[in-house]
Amino acid sequence: MSREYDTIIIGGGIIGNGIAYHLSEVQSDGILVLDKNYPLSGTSGSTQAWIWIHSKSPSWYAEFSLYSAELYGYLQRKIGDIEFDRAGGISPFFTETEREQAFKLAECQAEVGIEIQVLNREDALAREPALSPKILGAMYSPADGNVNPMRLVEQYMRASKKNGVTFEYYNPVTGIEKQQGSFIVTTAKTVFRCKKLILSAGIWTRELGKLLGIDVPVKPVRGQIIITEPLAPLMKHTLSIMRQTSNGEVLVGNSQENAGIDRRSTLDVMIETANMAVKYVPDLAKAKVVRGFSGLRVMPEDEFPIFGVVPGIENLYVAALHSGITLSPLIGTLMTELITGGETSVPIDRFSITRFA
Numbered sequence: 001m002s003r004e005y006d007t008i009i010i011g012g013g014i015i016g017n018g019i020a021y022h023l024s025e026v027q028s029d030g031i032l033v034l035d036k037n038y039p040l041s042g043t044s045g046s047t048q049a050w051i052w053i054h055s056k057s058p059s060w061y062a063e064f065s066l067y068s069a070e071l072y073g074y075l076q077r078k079i080g081d082i083e084f085d086r087a088g089g090i091s092p093f094f095t096e097t098e099r100e101q102a103f104k105l106a107e108c109q110a111e112v113g114i115e116i117q118v119l120n121r122e123d124a125l126a127r128e129p130a131l132s133p134k135i136l137g138a139m140y141s142p143a144d145g146n147v148n149p150m151r152l153v154e155q156y157m158r159a160s161k162k163n164g165v166t167f168e169y170y171n172p173v174t175g176i177e178k179q180q181g182s183f184i185v186t187t188a189k190t191v192f193r194c195k196k197l198i199l200s201a202g203i204w205t206r207e208l209g210k211l212l213g214i215d216v217p218v219k220p221v222r223g224q225i226i227i228t229e230p231l232a233p234l235m236k237h238t239l240s241i242m243r244q245t246s247n248g249e250v251l252v253g254n255s256q257e258n259a260g261i262d263r264r265s266t267l268d269v270m271i272e273t274a275n276m277a278v279k280y281v282p283d284l285a286k287a288k289v290v291r292g293f294s295g296l297r298v299m300p301e302d303e304f305p306i307f308g309v310v311p312g313i314e315n316l317y318v319a320a321l322h323s324g325i326t327l328s329p330l331i332g333t334l335m336t337e338l339i340t341g342g343e344t345s346v347p348i349d350r351f352s353i354t355r356f357a
């Protein structure tokens with residue numbers, strides 16, 4: 001016998017959990033979140049977790065990201081401490097060409113309400129004394145920040161459970177069929193039936209889409225991060241390659257590799273990352289690295305989020321995207337609006353999966 005729900009969300013990462021929480025605020029029961037592993041076992045547990053706005057391009061994408069950043073303060077008040085820190089973001093530069101590009105970017109972003117100050121060396125060092133004196137300057141924006149992704153998922157789940165959401169872990173979805181207005185979702189342990197189905201399984205969304213004959217063009221892009229021992233407060237801002245957590249650890253890394261589904265760390269990238277850390281913040285040369293990890297970015301073919309309805313299959317929704325930490329509250333809000341009322345407060349047409357048809 002199958003277990004019935006109104007809505008099943010496949011994927012218990014930051015995206016699936018964000019949607020579950022926001023949806024549960026307006027739909028009191030009948031929501032199930034399914035995951036093949038445990039919360040944070042996917043990309044959401046292996047991320048930098050910057051809430052990053054200012055250098056996103058084109059400007060409409062930065063503006064979209066800004067809307068999400070604006071929601072974080074309210075979210076934290078509603079679900080509890082997620083170590084949200086709107087520290088401001090700094091992108092240092094080392095060449096005159098980069099300085100020129102920074103001025104151009106600042107002009108574009110100003111048109112959509114994103115403030116970027118292009119600082120000279122002295123002003124950048126005054127704002128962020130940990131930076132290398134070898135920089136030529138830096139972009140600074142108060143729009144950016146960071147969050148603790150572990151706390152975020154934990155608090156989403158706690159609040160969702162209070163609102164009646166059910167969670168099922170260590171239970172992979174192996175089959176999906178559409179039958180007479182319902183989806184039959186077969187898992188390793190049981191069979192579920194639901195009216196609405198949301199595919200938010202990160203890089204595995206492509207695999208799940210195939211079960212329904214749709215292509216969700218996302219691929220894994222590996223990123224490797226090194227983590228230092230907890231250090232005394234060293235940097236005040238989120239830097240474009242690193243951040244310091246509230247307990248003092250520094251997470252460094254922005255590597256990008258097409259390595260398939262392979263989360264191993266490699267010595268060459270770790271060394272490159274360590275060198276880059278010291279180039280930006282020389283004091284890190286004295287820090288001890290305590291561990292490293294790698295994660296698989298959920299990268300859509302054109303790099304922009306894929307979310308919304310899947311035309312042609314009634315009540316099927318998809319949400320697969322990079323920058324999921326930045327965008328989580330906005331995606332959760334917009335998907336809830338879409339699922340419950342069919343319309344969204346922010347236009348989302350450009351994010352439709354139909355653009356790949």
Ligand SMILES: Cc1cc2nc3c(=O)[nH]c(=O)nc-3n(C[C@H](O)[C@H](O)[C@H](O)COP(=O)(O)OP(=O)(O)OC[C@H]3O[C@@H](n4cnc5c(N)ncnc54)[C@H](O)[C@@H]3O)c2cc1C
Binds near residue numbers: 201
């Ligand atoms: C190194 C790195 C740095 C990053 N830095 C940032 C950053 O600074 N800021 C930012 O905004 N974003 C950043 N990102 C991106 C961000 O982390 C992701 O966009 C986000 O975590 C994606 O969340 P998700 O819920 O879509 O996927 P996931 O967290 O991967 O969740 C998907 C879930 O689906 C489950 N699943 C898969 N298949 C099945 C199945 N068949 N049945 C049941 N469950 C299934 C998986 O077990 C998994 O738990 C970074 C990513 C990486 C790798």
